[in-house]
Amino acid sequence: xxxxxxxxxxxxxxxxxxxxxxxxxxxxxxxxxxxxxxxxxxxxxxxxxxxxxxxxxxxxxxxxxxxxxxxxxxxxxx
Numbered sequence: 672x673x674x675x676x677x678x679x680x681x682x683x684x685x686x687x688x689x690x691x692x693x694x695x696x697x698x699x700x701x702x703x704x705x706x707x708x709x710x711x712x713x714x715x716x717x718x719x720x721x722x723x724x725x726x727x728x729x730x731x732x733x734x735x736x737x738x739x740x741x742x743x744x745x746x747x748x749x
Contacts, residue, residue: 686721687712693728 690712696704
């Protein structure tokens with residue numbers, strides 16, 4: 672039982688890490704940047720299945736790349 676709980680917690684942490692990467696930081700009113708909280712991420716995805724949400728975002732990006740002109744190149748951002 673303990674191993675299952677640890678695995679679940681580790682999986683949730685990885686999902687949050689990916690979502691924070693997707694949505695990026697938040698700028699406060701004083702101009703300082705900070706990492707989004709778990710509650711802010713939950714609001715953004717509206718309590719949807721996180722894995723399904725990430726897959727849908729990847730499909731949206733892939734569709735965007737397919738629609739691009741052949742002259743343009745895809746740029747990877749960090």
